[in-house]
Amino acid sequence: MTAAFKAKLRNLETCSLVNPDHPSSSLVHFMGTLGIDAFMLDCEQGSPSFENVEDMARAARLCGVSATVRIPSPEPWTIERYMMRGIDGLVVPRLDSGAQARRVVDDMRYCVPKDFDQKAVIVQIESAAAVADLDAFLDIPEIDCFFIGVIDLAKSMGFAGNYADPAVLDALDRTIQRIRARKRSVGIMVKEHDIAAWRTKGVTMLYTHLNDFAAMGARQWRQMAGVDGNKA
Numbered sequence: 001m002t003a004a005f006k007a008k009l010r011n012l013e014t015c016s017l018v019n020p021d022h023p024s025s026s027l028v029h030f031m032g033t034l035g036i037d038a039f040m041l042d043c044e045q046g047s048p049s050f051e052n053v054e055d056m057a058r059a060a061r062l063c064g065v066s067a068t069v070r071i072p073s074p075e076p077w078t079i080e081r082y083m084m085r086g087i088d089g090l091v092v093p094r095l096d097s098g099a100q101a102r103r104v105v106d107d108m109r110y111c112v113p114k115d116f117d118q119k120a121v122i123v124q125i126e127s128a129a130a131v132a133d134l135d136a137f138l139d140i141p142e143i144d145c146f147f148i149g150v151i152d153l154a155k156s157m158g159f160a161g162n163y164a165d166p167a168v169l170d171a172l173d174r175t176i177q178r179i180r181a182r183k184r185s186v187g188i189m190v191k192e193h194d195i196a197a198w199r200t201k202g203v204t205m206l207y208t209h210l211n212d213f214a215a216m217g218a219r220q221w222r223q224m225a226g227v228d229g230n231k232a
Contacts, residue, residue: 005038005066006089006120009144009185014204017068017091017187021210023052025059031210032063038120040207043082044070044093053085061086068120074100076107083111089120091147096129098136105142120144122187122205126152131175138182145205146179147187148172176202192216 008015015037020028023046028039039060041048048056053069060067069082070091082090092104101123109116121142125131126149137146150163150172159165163172172188179186180202187205190198195206222228 003066003088003118005068006118006144008037009120009122009205012183012185012204014199014206017205017207018213019046019207019209020056021046023048023056025052025055027210028056028067029059029062032060032065036065038066038068038088040091041067041069041087044072046070050081050085053082053087057085057087060088066120068122074104076103079104079107080111083108083119088118089122089144091122091124093124093126093149093152095123095125095137096127097133098139101137101140101143105140109142122147124149124152125175127156128153129156131171134175134178138179138184143184145185145187147205147207148175150189173201 005015017038017040018031018036019040019042020031041053041056043053057067066088068089068091069087070093071078071082073094074092079090090108095101095104104123105121108119108121112119122145123137123143124147125134125137130137131153137143151161153171154163154165154168155161157168157171159168162168176186185205186203187207188198188203189207191212198206
């Protein structure tokens with residue numbers, strides 16, 4: 001069942017990628033029953049250790065849910081160490097060129113030559129340099145999804161992470177259009193207020209955080225219960 005996520009990416013079906021936010025295998029196991037498509041265990045900005053990754057990936061597999069890891073950087077040794085943890089794919093940040101992305105694919109294949117075709121390859125487009133070299137990224141057939149890092153892209157463009165600036169929104173729209181024109185999957189971070197808008201623009205992989213899930217659920221529960229509590 002874990003290959004279903006990669007298939008959805010390839011078929012341009014709408015799918016979810018959820019960051020569990022906390023290094024907890026029991027939390028992953030519970031979340032795996034909620035109908036999500038894949039986890040992103042965040043080892044770039046999050047706190048999971050190598051041991052946590054193994055346990056969390058194991059918990060995801062028990063639910064038939066894919067477990068991907070966002071690695072801290074695209075060095076070959078980093079790719080190899082995480083690929084050996086029993087995961088279903090990588091989310092690779094800090095890439096500025098198609099040549100770097102090509103090396104990532106080759107390094108992943110080196111680690112798992114027999115079942116590479118079952119692993120999800122997700123690269124982040126999160127800098128002005130990456131957008132400028134987007135065609136070279138798109139020429140790599142093994143990449144399953146192009147995950148646009150909206151905050152980092154805005155920072156790279158000189159807008160201090162403000163991806164609501166009109167210039168950044170225009171760049172995002174054009175980048176999405178270029179990716180979809182090549183019939184490839186686009187991923188982006190979504191929030192409760194903008195998820196419908198991103199889907200309308202052609203985004204198919206919807207990335208979110210467990211913390212956002214919990215906040216939405218807490219608000220709904222308070223409304224149903226008629227209590228205020230400590231508002232999230």
